[in-house]
Amino acid sequence: MEIFDEIHLQDCPYCGGAGLLEEESGMSWYVICMDCGSRTAAFNYTSESDRLKTAKSAAHLWNIGKIIRETPGD
Template sequence: MEIDELVIYDCPVCEGAALLEEEGNSYYVTCMECGCHSVNVNFKSEDQRLDAAKRTVDLWNRGKVIKMEPGE
């Protein structure tokens, strides 16, 4: 399985489209509509890259998201 084959569910908060992003040596998923996101999952080598992407998508698909609202 490759990173582009991972299935990312719609946002659990607003049902908007979600996108897997790479930032430095980590991945996170973000909602294109409301801006909520997953935690960053780090990787240290190329061998760990796919596993980090899979773990990030799995957390998102389970509804483990960070939503920033006024006052939080």
């Protein structure tokens, strides 16, 4: 999918794990760490033309470290 060719994710700023760009319900994007579960806020898009731009916004937020830290319960 071309969207993933255009977007490059840094490693997780907290744990160094791999970030994963996820599409939710065909209407929003967010990036989540596959190791610690920290994630960005979800970015909604309303049209196909906004889809790539929105994915890039989520990736950018991840890359600059503006993510919500998931703290384990234990």
